[in-house]
Amino acid sequence: MKYIIEITETLQKQIEVEVKKGNSLYYINKYGRSSKGCYIRVGTSCRSMSEEQIEREFNSYILSKTDISQIESTRKSFSFKSLKIYYNEKKYHINDRFFEYNLGLKNRDGKYSLLAELLSDENRISIKIAKFQGKDKSVLIEKSEYGYQCILVAIDRVLNRLEAENYTMSLIDGKKRNDKRLLDMNSVREVFINSIAHNDWTKVEPAVYIFEDRIEIISYGGLPNNQTKEMFYQGISTPRNKSLIRILSDLDYVEQTGHGIPDVIKIYGKEVFNIQEKYINVTLPFDTLVLEAHNNLSLENELINKNKIMGEEIGGEIIMNDAIGEEIGEEIVMNDTIGEEIGEEIIINNTIG
16 A cells, blocks of 8 residues: 655655555554554544454464464475375375465565474474373383374374274174274364364474373363364364464365364263363273273283193193193093083183183
8 A cells, every 4th residue: 555645845745655564453552452542444544443353453463473384493494295295186286486485384584484394394393192001191001203204194194093093893783783983083083183283383292192991182272362162162263373274174184164073072072172271182082892892802812822822730730722631630621612610610712711
């Protein structure tokens, strides 16, 4: 927008002032950030802004400053081969000249952004999966790192790992087969991708914890500015990382229809969301029937494998394989499914006494 200000009529001099559009909220210092101090141009006139307009403009300004497409990365050069492959697979035409600017990989100053680091072929960002024995973090069984590469590749690898952890129990009812899973995979996917999309990447990466009875997915930063818990539960989103969500939407990781969180709540309830000021922790419990069936099967297989090579001593030596037993005071007859009594009934299955 240009304004021409005439200084004097006699000298016929003019000063041309060009005002560029910006995101900042300016106000008259005397009145501060209030309806008296903040104005908006409507046509050729200026009008006082309402408190709602001031709040909206201020939040928009804050988000523009904190979006990872505007935060400068500490690294100076990146490559994006994996990101381009993802876009090519979705039949997007890539203009190499404007690719980095169009996706927010470079900020307004032409410097690589934190978003660029997330999506680059090599980076220092990793998603951790930690698996624990029992119901707390006292005994760590396994720790895996998925990252140091394009975040999209890391997302796929984590989801594949969680899919492998999500075993199935099949129930046969007559001729009908019903499959029941440890976790609702759509909910797992929704919660995990949400943790990526809305995480505060200036703090720390999201993480996944697996316990014997549940899975926990944690992201950092709490709810974005101006979003309430009720808005969150209803699927009303105020994205923290608009540029990242746009890319996830382009590549079909998110739909932006607002039904994801409500769908999770239908299955698991609101209580699975622990929303704090600095983090959001989502706890998805395992299906108890599937978990019990899996644990029983694991125990049975463990005992079978153990007793194929080991004998147990009861008053004297017993040598066992798939079908052989010895005599202890009275005869023991063993085959794949039958045992006799020694003091009390012993049921033997696959040589287990």
